[in-house]
Amino acid sequence: MSGHAHDLAADARLAGELVRAAGQFALRMRAEGAAAGGLGSEQKTSVSDIVTAADHAAERMIVERLARERPGDGILAEEGSRATGTSGRTWVIDPVDGTYNFHSGLPWWCSALALVDADDVLLGAVHHPHDDTLFLGGPDLPSTRDGAPLGRVPDLPLAEVCATTYLHYPRATPDIATAFARVAGHAATVRMLGSGSMDAMAIAQGQLGVSFQHTVADWDRLPGAAIIRGAGGEASRIEAAGVVWSVAGSPTAVAEVRDLLADR
Structure with a gap:
């Protein structure tokens, strides 16, 4: 060793x-x-x-x-x-x-x-x-x-997984809301459960498929991203609609979310 x-x-x-x-x-x-x-x-x-x-x-x-x-x-x-x-x-x-x-x-x-x-x-x-x-x-x-x-994170497309997220609507700009809606509209379903690290643990266990959220603090983002990556998933960040989004989960779903946020 x-x-x-x-x-x-x-x-x-x-x-x-x-x-x-x-x-x-x-x-x-x-x-x-x-x-x-x-x-x-x-x-x-x-x-x-x-x-x-x-x-x-x-x-x-x-x-x-x-x-x-x-x-x-x-x-x-x-x-x-x-x-x-x-x-x-x-x-x-x-x-x-x-x-x-x-x-x-x-x-x-x-x-x-x-x-x-x-x-x-x-x-x-x-x-x-x-x-x-x-x-x-x-x-x-x-x-x-x-x-x-843990088994490897199932590599599934966005249309076949549950996305988890959080959006504080009173503080969402029209551009943020539009980008959010593009992603949410392509997922099989969406949940807002209220703990980013717990959401990531559900992804690492194959219970949820992908997370996406903007303006995420390091302490809300990094523990879960590390464990998802250790289970064969991906975690990345992308700037869109004037904010930085954190995306983690199934590699295929992550790539799709990134494209939708960027409106490609």
Whole structure:
């Protein structure tokens, strides 16, 4: 085993421990908050964009352990933790992805992170507390669910798969809405489930076919993209309608989505 492979395997083990601990911690906080009459939340940009005490506490848990175990690495986390490392690598952290679902008592949320270097994403880790399920994978790290290999993402056309997305209609320009409609109109069906990383896990398992969404933050995009790629899928970005779209899933469907967004 090469040094690089050994290091990546060690990073994957650490990543799995981090997201599992954060996800279980957030789940306990939700249960305790519900018993006490509420978690407490703050609105960020809209009623559907909120942050809870669990987001902050789970993020602190991850960041504090990384500071001990990977002190040379950088940190980029959704709730504000930032650190510039010396290694050229950065941990991108979403302590609770799908916070509206989490706060509302819906099960479609997770704890997620990715490790990136200057060139690419190295790995992604996603823990789904509702099922106590751990996903790991990356471009050079075959994707697994609870340690068992995932099959390859089915390579199907857009017309034969369910597309998953999110569009905040009040902030969508006419050009964005038109590009969105071009893609949605060619998919077999469309779902908006509320957690980008969980949507990506469904794609990696062959339950959904492709995701497309514009203006996606790195912490919402990279963990899932890494695991989809580790399962033989594709993930890419394209500028269209004045914004950058992130597209991931079945290679054939990804290519079709890109063409439709670009109106080719």
